[in-house]
Amino acid sequence: MNWLDYSIVILYIAFFLGMGFFFKENKDSKDYFLGGKSxxxxxxxxxTMATQLSAISFISAPAFVGLKLGGGMKWLTFEFAVPLAMIFIMIVIIPPLFKSGVVSIYEFVEKRFSVSTRLVLSIVFQISRALATGVMVYAIAIILQAVLDIDFVYTILIISVITIVYSWQGGMKAVVWGDAIQMIILFAGLIICLYYGWNLLQENGGLPNGFDPERLQVINYNLGIGEGNEYGILPMLLGGLFLYASYYGCDQTQAQRLLSAKNEKTIKQLLLANGLLRFPVVLVYCTMGLVIGGLVSVAPxxxxxxxxxxxxxxxxEYAKTGMKVDLMLPVFxxxxxxxxxxxxxxxxxxxxAMSSLSSTVNSLSAVTVEDFFNRGKVKLTNKKYMLISKASVVFWGVVCIASAFLFGGSKSAVIEIINAVSSVFYGPVLVTFVLAFFFKKG
Amino acid sequence: MNAGIISAVVVNLVLSKTMQQVFRVDLGIHVFWIWLNVTGVVISLVVAYAVSAFTKHVEVKAISNFNVKIKKEDFMIKEVYILLAFFIGILVFSYFIPVIFG
Known part of the structure; x- marks a missing residue:
């Protein structure tokens, strides 16, 4: 990196701080957590797309497609169920959820079941998401440290502090508009890498035998049971449908975006756009991974x-496998x-990193305020509500930073268990909501 | 509902590869993790219904003026058709990727 590159980074940071300031007028919960529903x-x-796309998509997925042993374009199978899940959310989840006028989606669960059900879902969401996001920020920082030689401590602090400041000040509007801009930058970056990667591959004489046919195989017919059987089409469709229906419809980070829409028609457009745009974006980064992986094989x-x-x-990692595949893109x-x-x-x-972090801290604090402070008969006044909300944005930001430093590098069993627990919660969460909407008995 | 959530989560954790690694037990079960979403849905649904069938005298919490039903017509909208067509489109496209990129 030289002065030009650093200036671009500084300009970017300044812009985001300015944006938080621009959106600083927030009167109440509808403003701060739902962007005024406007x-x-x-x-x-x-x-929605930027929140879901994290460093994984940008760094690990291309490495999986292009370089990882046993990897390849079968990554695309993750996308198959997305359009179906969008239909499910559009018809089944949105009408009742949007009509109910909740801010924290877990509030709805209490209306039909018990306080304990609400709190269990809410607490699992808060703990697991805060830790996972911290670990994600650490993962990016450590990769940037390897290619830029900047200590990861600074990168973690820069990413988190800037994100916390604009999310804290600007609320949901700043988060959403920030995500939108970040998504465009990300996509431009993917196109740039694809373009340069392809040209370099040609300059190096191209691939004598074309791409490895095994890496190109997308559709497998295995059932996903038994060792080594993964990415089969049937488990990907069924599992994916439930996973995405739960993630996009019944998870606070994503559902909050749906609740911020003007009306149900806007939500339909938003879900349609997400269903249609995700596949092309993923196809671009997978193809980029394939091309750059090809370049690795011809450029010693x-x-x-x-x-x-x-x-x-x-x-x-060097002792074990000889290379960390996630470094492919940053080194490139x-x-x-x-x-x-x-x-x-x-x-x-x-x-x-920032687009996922900003949505996380905003939703975490929405859930904290709604499920712990604004519950029961007595509601908070607007002034007090805003005060607690802003304080909890800072609180969760700090928790994310702390978990980045404490757990990022360790492969502790605690973290593994928390991740495992949160990943198996998607199915039951979906069922809880669907029953809450449609089940007649208690 | 709580019973459904808890039992589904417990069963899923037993099936999970990560947990088997953490506790260094090998149950000989290898399930690709995406299946856990399906088992989670099925188990929690079955248990929730079973428990509610056996406990007949629980007070029903209903929300006033809140009645949602899914009708067949709800699915007959253009967004659904577009998404379905797109779904088939990406399946066909992915099937031919080895030919297109090869």
Missing amino acids: MSWFPLSLS DFFNEIALTTQKYFPE IIKYLPHGLIGILMVGILSA
């Missing part, structure tokens, strides 16, 4: 550089892209 489908659908110096960086920064950016574009791509990586 938002249109375009920023909301970009925000690129291969060596990934191996050397692994050896220097991830010695354990630094090694091959001209200055200026490096800056844009770094901003892209920061955007991937």
Whole structure:
């Protein structure tokens, strides 16, 4: 990185701080957590996508497609169930949820079942999401440290503090518009990498035998039972349908975006846009991974550089596998892209992290305020509500930073267990909501 | 409902690969994790219905003026058709990716 790249990063940061300031007028919960219920489908659908796309999509998925052993374009099978899940949410989940006028979606559960059900779902959401997001920020920081030689402590602090400040000040509007801008930067970054990767591959003589046919195979017919049977089409369709219906419809981070819409028509447009746009975006980053993975196989110096960086920064991984595949894209950016574009791509990586973090802290505090402070008969006054809301944005921001530092590097069993628990909750959460909407008995 | 959630989560955790690794037990069950979403839905649904069938005297909490029903017509909208067509489109496209990129 040179002065030009750093200026781009600084400009980006300044812009986001300015945006938080611009959206600082927030009177009550509808404003702060639901953007005044006035938002249109375009920023909301970009925000939905940006929240879901994290560093994983930008760094790990292309590495899975292009370089990882046993990986390949079968990553795309994750996308198959998305349009179906959008239909399910559109018809089954949205009408009752939107009509009920809740801010925290778990409030609805209490209306039909008991306080304990609401609190269990809410607490699992809060703990697991805060920890997972912290660990995600750490993962990005550690990869940036390897290619930029900037200590990960600074990167974690820059990503988190900037995000907390604009989310704290601007509320949901700042988060959604920020996500929309970040999504556009991210997509531009993907196109840049694809373009340069393809040209470099041709300059290096191209692939003599084309892409590895095994990596190109998307559709597998295995049933996903038994060792090594993964990514089969049947489990991906059924499991994916329930996973996405639960994630996009019954998870506070995503459902809050739906509740921020002007009316039900806007939600339909937003879900339609998300259903249609996700596949092309994923296809672009998978293709980019395939192309850059191909480049690794024909450019020995690129291969060596990934191996050397692994050896220097991830010695354990080097001893085990010889290279950390997640370094493929960052090393590519630094090694091959001209200055200026490096800056844009770094901003892209920061955007991937910040868009997920901003939505997380905003939703976490919505849930905390609604489920713990604003519950029961006595409701908070607007002034007190805003005070607690803003305080809890800062609180959750700090928790995310703390979990990045405390748990990011460790492979502790506690974290693994928390992740496992939260990942098995999607099915039951979906059932809870569907029963809450339609089941007649108690 | 609580019974449904808890039993589904417990069964799923037993099936989960991560948990088997954490506790260093190998039950000989290898299920691709995406299936856990299906088992979660099925188990919690079955248990919730079973428990509610056996406890007949629980007070029903209803929300006044709140009645939602899904009708067949709800599915007859253009968004649903577009998404269904798109779903088939991406399946066909993905099937031919080895030919297109090869």
